Amino acid sequence: MQFETVFRQVSIIDGTGADAYRADVAIQNGRIVQIGDLAGCAAHQVIDGRHQVLAPGFIDVHTHDDTHVIRFPECLPKISQGVTTVIVGNCGISASPAVLAADPPDPMNLLGKREDFRYPAFADYAEAVRQAQPAVNVAALVGHTTLRNQVMDDLCRAATPQEIVAMKALLKQAMQQGALGLSSGLAYASAKQAPAEEVMALAEALAAFNGIYTTHMRTEFEQILDAMDEAFQTGKHARVPVVISHLKCAGAGNWGRTVEVLDRMESAAQCQDVACDCYPYSASSSTLDLNQVTEDINIFITWSEAFPELAGKMLKEIAAEMDLPLMDAARALQPAGAVYHCMDEADVERVLKYRLTMVGSDGLPNDPHPHPRLWGAFPRVLGYYTRERKLFSLEQAVHKMTGMSARRFGLKDRGIIAEGAFADLVLFDPATIEDAASFEHPITAAKGIALVMVNGRISYQQGSVSPERHGRFLARHQ
Known part of the structure; x- marks a missing residue:
């Protein structure tokens, strides 16, 4: 049998909490159709998964x-x-x-x-x-x-x-x-x-x-x-x-x-x-809530409609620049957004x-x-x-x-690796995966993600989103 895609020799973590195991995974028509030793099966696309984890x-x-x-x-x-x-x-x-x-x-x-x-x-x-x-x-x-x-x-x-x-x-x-x-x-x-x-x-x-x-x-x-x-x-x-x-x-x-x-x-x-x-x-992060304004924690201002040039600074720093009490400075910035430590x-x-x-x-x-x-x-x-x-x-x-x-x-046939489930999958290196985004530089892609598949189609690989997108709207219990 010939499949659309086969992941070879991946360490499978199936999403149920069960122990990882090694196997091949075959994809056809947007779903996982076979799991096991598929060495004798052909595929249009073969992905070598050695040393990597395949998860939902x-x-x-x-x-x-x-x-x-x-x-x-x-x-x-x-x-x-x-x-x-x-x-x-x-x-x-x-x-x-x-x-x-x-x-x-x-x-x-x-x-x-x-x-x-x-x-x-x-x-x-x-x-x-x-x-x-x-x-x-x-x-x-x-x-x-x-x-x-x-x-x-x-x-x-x-x-x-x-x-x-x-x-x-x-x-x-x-x-x-x-x-x-x-x-x-x-x-x-x-x-x-x-x-x-x-x-x-x-x-x-x-x-x-x-x-x-x-x-x-x-x-x-x-x-x-x-x-x-x-x-x-x-x-x-x-x-x-x-x-x-x-x-x-x-x-x-x-x-x-x-x-x-x-x-x-x-x-x-x-x-x-x-x-x-x-x-x-x-x-945490949300809009700038006056009820949460306090000297006890650091509050970072992410945006302000009244003073957009002050975004990117701590509220305490802004209050000092304005020569205002902390609460008055917060009121002056409204509406605004904030990160609360x-x-x-x-x-x-x-x-x-x-x-x-x-x-x-x-x-x-x-x-x-x-x-x-x-x-x-x-x-x-x-x-x-x-x-x-x-x-x-x-x-x-x-x-x-x-x-x-x-x-x-209630997302049926999703969140697990099993025969018949939708092929929403992520291939990653467990030794190197990490978040690269920081509070100083938050718009930064993570490391260690090799490939992401959505509904049986590769949608992200080598740091790039596929020009063809494959997401769907999921109605309740669909």
């Missing part, structure tokens, strides 16, 4: 690539680090269903300008992705803040019963059209006034579609346990799985509390379906190692000076945390970035 393509469960996959479909920050599928619509903000009459509110402005929100129905967004045919697969959540922005005249209040009905109808339609579920961003001013009952009412629409609820919780600071309980209660009420986004203990006064935070996660997991994701860095490394490692934790980059592709996680999150897990820190085995690390993620979000 990484699934970035927490992205803000909603509009970026359409405007810049090469998706170089993601495919260059082995990512073959991105999940968009996190933290309560999504590109659809949305048509804006004014500039997007914070934090929807992280996704683009007013003209980037032109998808009145979820199906319109899905079709736009299909037309753009990005280099990676795309699956999407619907954002609570986006729904609020479509039906409410003031985001700094609770929704009325009539507005909740309207939002619920939009969410139900999106689920019918293939959305994965609902996300919330309750820490942001645009959703902070939404009571738990508002979110619970919307989440009721998910169960009939086997949807999922993900949340950037109301706080990651002192009251984090209360915020977790609210998230779990929402899942119980709606009878749906819950994923806590980028789980962390933020703020110097909160360092070390991941012990009790993970205890609370584990307790909840005994009676309901819960999980979390995290990124492998001790600094707000976490303890031991907390990051504890969460990353936790059995229910998936990996997500939470990268901001529209940021002119992005957090290095945009380009380096997945190789950092494999290089720094696996090879150097020995936090877990290579098999466990890959599982957190592939099989666990695919199963959690």
